[in-house]
Amino acid sequence: MQTISADIVIIGSGVGGSAVAHQLAGSGAKILILERGDFLPNEPQNSDAEAVFVQSRYKTRDEWVDARGARYRPGQYYYVGGHTKFYGTAMFRFRASDFEATEMGGVPSPAWPVRYDELASHYTAAERLYGVRGKAGSDPTEPPRAAFPHAAIPHEPTIAALSDRLSAQGLRPFHMPSAVDYGPGGTCQRCGTCDAFACQFDAKGDAETRVLRPLLAHPDVRLERGAEVTRLIADDRGHDIIAAEVRRDGEMQRVEAPVFVLSAGAINSALILLRSASQVMPDGLANRSGVVGRNLMNHHLTGLMGVKPFALNETKFPKTLSVNDFYHGLPDDSEARGNIQMLGNIQGAMIRATYPATPKALANWLGRHSVDVLAMSEDLPNPDSRVRLLDGDKVEVDYRPGGTLAHDRFVRHVKRVLRRAGFPVVLRHGFGIQAPSHQCGTVRMGHDPASSALDALCRAHDHPNLYVVDAGFFPSSAALNPALTIAAQALRVGAHLRATRVT
Template identity: 30%
Template sequence: MTDALLQTHWDVIVIGTGIGGGTAGRALAEAGLKTLFLEKGPAGYRAERTALSHEVFLPEARLTRGFWPGQIVARQNGTESRFFGPLGAGVGGSSVFYAATLERPEPHDLDDSPEKPHPTGGWPVSFDAFAPYIERAERLYHISGDPHAPGQDHLAPARPLSPADQRIAERLRRNGHAPYALHSAIRHVDGCLGCLGKCPLPCKMDGRSAGVEPALATGNAALLDHCDVTRLRTRDAQITQIEARHHGRPVTLTARHVLLAGGAFGSPRLCLASTSEAHPKGLANSSGLVGRNLMFHLNELFALWPGTSDPAPSKAIGLRDLYHLNGQRLGMVQAMGVSASYGEIAYYLRTLIDRSALRHIPLAGELSRIPAAAAAKLLGSAKIFVGLLEDMPYAENRVLPPDPGSDDIAFTYTLHPELAARRRAFRRAISRAFRGQRRMFLNHAPDLNHGHPTGTMRFGTDPATSVLTPWGRAHDHPNLWVADAGFMPTSMGVNPSLTIAAQALRTADAIKDSLT
């Protein structure tokens, strides 16, 4: 079977199986196109339940569990740190570990007008043009939750709020705010716990359950797991060959079109590694912007005590009142779906240590157990919330070319003064919004959300200032496409997953049109 897959000339080969690759691949397979998914990690077993862990260090062990095997090497404001990021490498990518919160952006995220110019020039697609694809993605992922804008009548009803969430929401309303039930990609299935991590039940909709599995069921798609793509070959600007290692064995594959969906880290790394005499700067890189304009969200974590003994973590409340406040681009606030237990606190402290100078101290990570136990006792029944602060693109913030044979992901990032100023304003706004409720910020220093990288292969109309066309095709290559978070010219103030899925559907439509 594997040899037959390797010898087939496909209509489309999709590299990566997360939200973008899974969504686009399903749309292509359902349109009758011969589609092959390539995934670096394993397919895994549908019955397994696995949470993303920071405690697994061996690359082979990490890959077996569906975690990205290498470390993140971050040079932030001139200081280098190494740590394991919240990234997946298996069917479904990182999405199989996420909390399944899929929120649509606000119109001001995409629209740019002379009256309200976007600080980075805006998107090449208006919100009204993008909205039908957002709705298609919401239906595809079975989104439930409270409508907070016109045109969301198709959402499934939200689950009832827990007593603790009801109390938090009522206090927010008394402060003049409008909390709502978060938009969740979790179908109501008997026995569903809405858990983080891989789940054996078909309730959580992710790149695997909403993308790859339905695509394979059509009979038009196939999957090669344990397939590490190392290089793309070109002739006359066309992508002609995909070089990879399948279970360690060199293989070559061909397709009429190639769709990159390895994420805002993975896709630019592959393009930068695919240098040649014709493309000395890598593929799709005539603008020199591949890997640049790297953005994250800044996490503003805080604990909230609802004043009840409800032990369940808060996972249902969202607040958009601070999203675009007094002309400032801030972001939304949402429950994280985790409780302030010893395990979560120890994980967080260990992550902070790995990103700091303390990582050089022997057993520093083990010493985090003592303050974690003390913090768990102090926080008790607290619920954990996060504010997602919008980041802006700067060309010097970028993913670096990969070292040959290494799975480490290296990037350099400078936190600009305007971001630091907006962060201070965001924290003040959060404190005002939640006044009257016992609360405590959990991070003092800026905390980049390494699970939300975006912007490294931005789309636009001008080949000199963008990598992709508005439909996701590389300006430089007529049969190379991208459907992951790299396309985004701004990070917006929400989780990027739903926006990635919507753009993946747009890109799939464009590929179908080009083939028919």
């Protein structure tokens, strides 16, 4: 088996992994990024709904099983830049209260071992890195912050009208923070596809375009594509990680380093740790607490189509509006709570991919006569909500969402809000774990090694040279999109590594 070595090995080139590489580049350390995917091809199909949704052109061909043993192809995307190649560019900071302990219906949602104040400067750095556009002071639940790096993207007429109608109901809609290179001199072509599509014009602020690509010019940063880490190997005491086992072109390689940063995504990082079980660590690495693979969360995500039969929606970039008036609960129901934000344009092919019996003409008509909104609520951690390996290497995702009834009450309220805003028909669709777009929580951090895998700097309690910086580290999910929080914490970890691990 071929052996290669580096000073710091980063596994996965998504938000977490690329942020750590960004902090370490230029430190003198040899950084090796191991990424199982390749560059996403730039091709017309990037923005073709038929190719993306009906043919699932970019989804992994791997199969997982659910708790009943049914096989499915998960909505997982393995490319340089990770899931941000397809993400919707909403770049929210979590609220200060999201870092505190809460509960819903008696189910606890633990405090983070880091508070908003400790992350604030890293959020600022992450917003700069991703080129986030927004308007400070307009979101009523926003934590203390300075101006955004770029001005907010203006609403197009249909969205401006919706914003007015929401304001008329006494709500405080605001400009959604978004990482798109939009506006004069920007690369955005207003092609009308963004959320869940890849960008042919590099206008989307994704981890490859904004973070990794500039690093690759650096002589000390090396990206190995098609390099799938199967497991990590610890020393005989189970203390330090000494190597990663990597599958490349059907051959196995061994990669050695003094420091390993795991960032393969919440589900895959947990699987790598579990697959790394040995005689000394029979439950897998970083898993003395038994939490690895557990507490899988994904947000409650419900799409709502507000249909107006006689109005054509010609909006190109709808993701400019959000509402947080119900983030801490409805006036008479504190548990029915969450964020409301615009989805990207829903096209007929996307509807048919989920509801194949829908006639093409009807699906296309709905796509053109609706505004599309996402209602998002916190998912609660549950140790029985988990990923695990069965019969050797079969991946089982036994997902158990927490807070479903409260989310349903929230969605019913959002439907009423949309009807009052002039949409006589509002259709709803729940996004499930088959597309685990906001997966998190499977390698949670905390102060107590008995109930968490990682400390406040994402270092494994059990292994002093192992860090995990993807969304697996979330102790709770909040009710806002995760990418900016992953980036902020990973930048914090990267700064710590540069200060302490690099000589």
